[in-house]
Amino acid sequence: MKKDFLAVADYSPAELQGLLDLAVRLKKERMSGGNAPVLKGKVLGMVFQKPSLRTRVSFDMGMRHLGGDALYLSPNEVGLGQRESIADVARVLSGYVDAIMARVFDHDHILQLAKWASVPIINGLSDYNHPCQAMADALTIIEEFGSLKGLNITYIGDGNNVAVSLMHIAVKLGANFTIANPEDYDIIPAAVDVAKKFASDSGSKLSFLRDPHQAVKDAHVIYTDTWTSMGQEAESKKRELVFPPYQVNDRLVSEARKDVIILHCLPAHRGQEITDAIADGSHSRLFPQAHNRLHAQKAVLVHLMQ
Known part of the structure; x- marks a missing residue:
């Protein structure tokens, strides 16, 4: 079953602690010479409705540290829910990338991406929450x-x-x-x-x-x-x-x-x-x-x- 990261509320305390323990380990690994390329060959699609310094750079560099790559998609390129329906965007991108991170205004856009995409969706920020x-x-x-x-x-x-x-x-x-x-x-x-x-x-x-x-x-x-x-x-x-x-x-x-x-x-x-x-x-x-x-x-x- 596909896994998403839409809200910390969706994860149990044990799962959240497990993710944080992994973050500690990955940080130590990075500081000790670099992360293992565990995501080699994987690509993260990054869909932005809202501009960001930290979200864009941290996800982009995170993928590079782990051996993968990240593809930035600006608001004008995608027009999420305007130029093209969210359902169509989700299904198209699912055939190109291995996961999608989206930073949006409307939380329903994140939920719709998760509904229609066949790859994992990461909530990079919505008007409801900011789990990352x-x-x-x-x-x-x-x-x-x-x-x-x-x-x-x-x-x-x-x-x-x-x-x-x-x-x-x-x-x-x-x-x-x-x-x-x-x-x-x-x-x-x-x-x-x-x-x-x-x-x-x-x-x-x-x-x-x-x-x-x-x-x-x-x-x-x-x-x-x-x-x-x-x-x-x-x-x-x-x-x-x-x-x-x-x-x-x-x-x-x-x-x-x-x-x-x-x-x-x-x-x-x-x-x-x-x-x-x-x-x-x-x-x-x-x-x-x-x-x-x-x-x-x-x-x-x-x-x-x-």
């Missing part, structure tokens, strides 16, 4: 603390796609998850309902707050993201009036644990959701986190394509 980012986040936290179990992970800001995947992987792997966000910017209820089930299974605690200062108390991890995601540009002025109390700055970080680490999926709007002092300070793990996109995604590629 969550894998890199978990890998970064594991490198710092050894595991997620029992940690307090706090997300400050918009309850967006990044927050959804972080929440799901946190409670799947035994961490407590807290979010502080303004009214009208909550994580969507359907994603919260799924997380509550996972938390019940793992014994994790979920907290949904308005006050960021309350949220960071005893936090091991503080995570933030842009106030305005791609595709929401028309709301940017409104959001810039609502979100300033949720800036991750010196004062907020000082209210967390002394060993707290700061994460951000990037790109960062410095001076908005995060200050320079925090992004470049001793608590920041922003760039190891960005680099871990490469290693976490290599584990996903090997899992799906080997």
Whole structure:
């Protein structure tokens, strides 16, 4: 049966931990002289509706490190769901490449690709979730603390796609998850309902707050993201009036644990959701986190394509 990577919610805690263990091994292997060419002769098709630095480069280089190749397809070349139906694109590409990674606006486009493709589909980001980012986040936290179990992970800001995947992987792997966000910017209820089930299974605690200062108390991890995601540009002025109390700055970080680490999926709007002092300070793990996109995604590629 074909395997896909559409959401961390689709994988059991043991499967997620297995992928993270593989990511650790592949990273060590890379740092010790290079990865074995386990995907030699394999090609990953990369379909982009949204531009990206980290997603494109990390998947492209990941395939190269593993002996394979990657083919970039720009929005104008494919016109997913516009110039050509998603069902047709999925079936055509399935005859050319060994797996497809897609970075899309509408989550239904990912689901449709998975329905019609005969090769594995990887969700490189949708408006609902960002599972590849969550894998890199978990890998970064594991490198710092050894595991997620029992940690307090706090997300400050918009309850967006990044927050959804972080929440799901946190409670799947035994961490407590807290979010502080303004009214009208909550994580969507359907994603919260799924997380509550996972938390019940793992014994994790979920907290949904308005006050960021309350949220960071005893936090091991503080995570933030842009106030305005791609595709929401028309709301940017409104959001810039609502979100300033949720800036991750010196004062907020000082209210967390002394060993707290700061994460951000990037790109960062410095001076908005995060200050320079925090992004470049001793608590920041922003760039190891960005680099871990490469290693976490290599584990996903090997899992799906080997």
